[in-house]
Amino acid sequence: MKTRIKEFRARLNLTQEELAKKTGVRRETIVFLEQGKYNPSLKLAHDVAKVLQITMDELFLFD
């Protein structure tokens, strides 16, 4: 699984810490999400997509 979190986060000038705070998770979780090393829950995926103002389809890429 690949994600475009970093790309969309940069567009909104958000730091990992800020995104973590807005989604209610730890910064390390955002780091692992961006690296595709963590499979998030549906709620977290939804929350991240909402904060980044995009849909989940755009955010996560499945091979």
Place this chain on the structure above:
Amino acid sequence: MKEGLNTSLQYISNIKCCESNFLLDLTHFFEVGEMNRRLVLVVSLAVTMVLFNLGAAFLFPGADTSVVTLGVGLAAGIVSAGISLLFGERSEVVSDKRTKKIHNEAMAYSWWIVFIFIAVYFWLDYFGKTKQTAPELASTIFILMTVTYILFWFVRERKGFS
């Protein structure tokens, strides 16, 4: 008179406010506390216990080493908790689903390691290959569980838990 009453009410509401914040802090620490703080606490407790386990025989000659270790380790744990609460790193970020999963997995793995240890120990004892007392065995299990938990937690945390 009315002013005095207002001041008193304000004072009481301030106390209530502070109490609830204090309770919130405690709840935050014990249930969803910041992981670094917990790690510092667990590591300091484990290190202290190991050190006292090694040094208890010299510090308290003649006493039962294991009982002394457990007692001093428990006291050290309480002191570590106090130090951690007073000077520990404070952060708004709480533990999330990922860290909870890591915690659960580390707990399960450490439990299995201890289970295997006890199974092996049973047969060693059965064939008379070991002469540990019950308190010594208890402290060994306690240390084994703590160390394996930290080890598994650290490894899973580094890997990201996919």
